[in-house]
Amino acid sequence: MSEITKLTPATSKKESLRTTVPRSIVKRFGLTSEDSLDWNLEVSEGELIIVVRPVKHSNNARGETLK
Numbered sequence: 040m041s042e043i044t045k046l047t048p049a050t051s052k053k054e055s056l057r058t059t060v061p062r063s064i065v066k067r068f069g070l071t072s073e074d075s076l077d078w079n080l081e082v083s084e085g086e087l088i089i090v091v092r093p094v095k096h097s098n099n100a101r102g103e104t105l106k
Contacts (some may be wrong), residue, residue, distance in 0.1 A: 042061040044058040045058065052089055070093055074093055075097050076092070076094065077093075078091055
């Protein structure tokens with residue numbers, strides 16, 4: 040599956056960029072605005088390889104965050 044998103048400035052005073060998580064990915068992984076994304080970066084043969092893992096957040100009975 041290939042998805043292309045556009046990068047936009049996060050704020051006018053920072054160098055950070057933001058993008059939108061495509062709806063197909065949100066649906067496939069059941070993501071919500073409470074979840075986080077764990078980004079792992081690697082360079083191999085001149086290519087940037089990015090592995091993004093969803094981190095689901097929900098509070099259990101002991102108040103711990105589940106991953």
